[in-house]
Amino acid sequence: MTNAPTHAASAEVTAIDSQARGPLLLLLGSSLVWLVISGILALITSIQLHSPAYFADCSWLTYGRASALRETAFIYGWSANAGLGIALWILGRLSGSPLRGLNWTVVGTLFWNLGISLGLVGIATGDMTSFSLLQLPGYVQPLLAFAFATISISGVLAWSGRRTDGAYASQWYAVAALFIFPWLLVAGQAVLLWIPVRGALQAVAAGWYAQGVWSLWLAPLALAGAYYVTPKITGRALAAYESAPLGFWTLIVVGSWTGGRHLIGGPVPVWLSTVAVVAYGLLLFHYLVVAINLRAAFSASSLSASFLRWGVFSYVLVGILEFLCTFRGISVVAQFTLIDLAIEQLGLYGGVTMLLFASLYYMVPFLVGRDWAVPALATGHRILVTVGVVALVGALAYAGWEQSSDLSSPSVAFGGILAHIRPSLLAIAAAQLLLLIANLLLLVNFATTVFASYCSACGADLGQPSKMEAHAS
Numbered sequence: 001m002t003n004a005p006t007h008a009a010s011a012e013v014t015a016i017d018s019q020a021r022g023p024l025l026l027l028l029g030s031s032l033v034w035l036v037i038s039g040i041l042a043l044i045t046s047i048q049l050h051s052p053a054y055f056a057d058c059s060w061l062t063y064g065r066a067s068a069l070r071e072t073a074f075i076y077g078w079s080a081n082a083g084l085g086i087a088l089w090i091l092g093r094l095s096g097s098p099l100r101g102l103n104w105t106v107v108g109t110l111f112w113n114l115g116i117s118l119g120l121v122g123i124a125t126g127d128m129t130s131f132s133l134l135q136l137p138g139y140v141q142p143l144l145a146f147a148f149a150t151i152s153i154s155g156v157l158a159w160s161g162r163r164t165d166g167a168y169a170s171q172w173y174a175v176a177a178l179f180i181f182p183w184l185l186v187a188g189q190a191v192l193l194w195i196p197v198r199g200a201l202q203a204v205a206a207g208w209y210a211q212g213v214w215s216l217w218l219a220p221l222a223l224a225g226a227y228y229v230t231p232k233i234t235g236r237a238l239a240a241y242e243s244a245p246l247g248f249w250t251l252i253v254v255g256s257w258t259g260g261r262h263l264i265g266g267p268v269p270v271w272l273s274t275v276a277v278v279a280y281g282l283l284l285f286h287y288l289v290v291a292i293n294l295r296a297a298f299s300a301s302s303l304s305a306s307f308l309r310w311g312v313f314s315y316v317l318v319g320i321l322e323f324l325c326t327f328r329g330i331s332v333v334a335q336f337t338l339i340d341l342a343i344e345q346l347g348l349y350g351g352v353t354m355l356l357f358a359s360l361y362y363m364v365p366f367l368v369g370r371d372w373a374v375p376a377l378a379t380g381h382r383i384l385v386t387v388g389v390v391a392l393v394g395a396l397a398y399a400g401w402e403q404s405s406d407l408s409s410p411s412v413a414f415g416g417i418l419a420h421i422r423p424s425l426l427a428i429a430a431a432q433l434l435l436l437i438a439n440l441l442l443l444v445n446f447a448t449t450v451f452a453s454y455c456s457a458c459g460a461d462l463g464q465p466s467k468m469e470a471h472a473s
Contacts, residue, residue: 014093016092016097016098016099019098019099019102020099020102020154020367021367021368022106023102023105023106023109023154024367027081027082027088027105028360028364029446030077030081030109031077031078031082032082032442033077034073034076034077034078034113035077035082035442036443037073037077038070038073038074038077038078039432039435039439041066041069041073042432042436043436044066045067045070046428046429046431048063049425049428050418050422050425050426050429059126065124065126068123068135069123069124071132071135072116072119072120072135072136073116074348075348076116076144077116078353079218079348079352079353079356081112081113082360083177083218083222083356084155084221086174086221086224086225086359086363087178088155089367090228091154091158091159091174091175092154093228094162094164095158095159095161095162096164097158097161099155100154101154101157104154105151107150108148108149108150109151112144112148112151114147115140115143115144115147116140118137118143119137119140122136122137122139122140129193131188131192131209131210132206133209133210133213134189134192138193138194141185141189145182145186145189148182148185149182152178152182155178156178159171159175169223169227169244169248169293170223170227173220173221173223173224176220177216177220180212180217181217184213187209188208192205192206192209200266203266203267204263207259207260208256208259209259210259210262211255211256211259211262212256212259214255214347215258216251216252216255216256218352219255219315220251222311222315222351222355222356225355225356225362226294226297226312229358229359229362230294230308233297233308234299234305238293238296239293240289241293243293244289244293246289247286248286250286251283254279254282254283257275257276258276258326259276260272260274260275260279260326261280261325264276264326264328264335265328265331265335280322280323281323283319284319284320294308297312298312303361303378303379303382304359304361304362307354307357307361310354310386311350311351311352311355311357311358312355313350314346314354315352315355317350318343318346318351325340325343333401333404334404337400337403337407338400338403339400339401339403341396345393345396349389349393349435350389350393354389357385357442365449368449369453372445372449373445373448373449373452374444374449377442381438381439381445384437384438385435388431388432388434388435388438389435391431392431392432392435394427395427395428398424399421402420402424406420
């Protein structure tokens with residue numbers, strides 16, 4: 001892989017965009033439907049935190065199952081579909097030729113979403129695993145591995161058949177996500193479900209898988225789009241692009257070794273958590289490289305840039321907070337409280353999702369040949385999702401701090417802890433409602449834009465989206 005310079009390209013709709021329109025819009029549309037579904041489930045679980053009787057008589061939506069449903073719909077429904085759509089589009093554009101094997105992409109997308117749907121039914125009926133980020137029933141996970149590999153065929157062909165000698169950072173991250181996740185999923189199933197390891201090794205394997213999903217799959221998918229969009233909307237090459245390969249390889253080599261953070265104080269050798277401290281120390285270099293390379297987004301003024309700013313800031317902040325939480329003195333305060341959930345939501349919603357939003361807002365006009373149909377909905381989505389994420393993370397962090405203080409006091413009963421954090425739990429539910437409304441606006445805007453493009457472009461040449469992209473000087 002070479003560190004070829006990044007330039008902003010022409011903003012015109014190309015044959016690559018037109019030829020891949022249907023399969024990629026299918027991926028993006030599916031992702032937004034799952035995002036709304038996960039938002040509904042998140043609202044239900046947030047209400048159950050302060051009102052345990054809510055849906056208590058419905059076994060399908062008890063808190064444990066609803067939480068697993070929310071997590072699965074968000075990770076494998078929203079993030080996977082959106083990330084794959086963005087990755088394939090980037091690989092196709094940078095390969096210099098239209099994507100091949102798109103029929104396989106359509107088939108894989110249908111089977112992927114079918115597998116998620118069957119998995120959610122299994123979780124709702126109690127047929128689920130106990131491992132974070134791998135709670136889908138064992139019988140649907142081989143289907144997901146097959147579907148993911150099928151979707152990835154187009155991306156792999158674009159990468160192997162590219163017409164340029166060099167490679168770009170966005171391609172590195174996209175290809176890494178396409179190759180690593182099937183291995184990660186199969187390996188996780190093998191050691192946790194098919195031939196399960198015993199005792200404390202299960203916690204080690206589960207922590208490794210959960211951290212791998214974040215570091216080796218979700219983060220690369222989000223960064224692939226960020227590295228592609230940033231120079232496009234700014235019209236400038238990335239300032240420290242020569243360091244991008246080192247940042248990339250640091251994440252790939254060190255990322256999965258940080259899973260020991262979740263095992264501090266557990267029945268595992270102490271050296272595992274110590275390795276996590278060292279790994280996070282090394283990983284700070286990756287976050288520094290990302291911050292330096294993508295800081296140009298902070299000076300841009302487009303809709304995508306506003307999401308990029310929040311995404312980059314949140315992604316780097318999560319890296320710093322997770323590094324701090326590897327120290328045992330801090331983990332004593334944060335562990336087993338809502339502080340952990342606050343950091344998780346900051347990473348998944350503030351980091352990964354905001355970066356995916358930035359790429360989605362940038363690429364859809366190229367796929368459909370027109371700007372977003374209702375700019376007011378895009379503005380409303382941006383404002384509501386930003387306020388929602390800030391309110392959600394802030395309320396979770398404050399509630400976690402209250403929890404930590406009360407848990408350290410032997411005079412406070414468990415019921416008293418819930419009473420103390422009830423206002424924060426109400427704020428969490430309000431934030432989830434804001435996020436749900438915001439994402440409904442995005443889904444409506446997406447559907448309206450796609451429908452309008454198919455109605456107005458019948459028999460007409462696709463035009464150039466206005467003001468979508470700057471030119472490199």
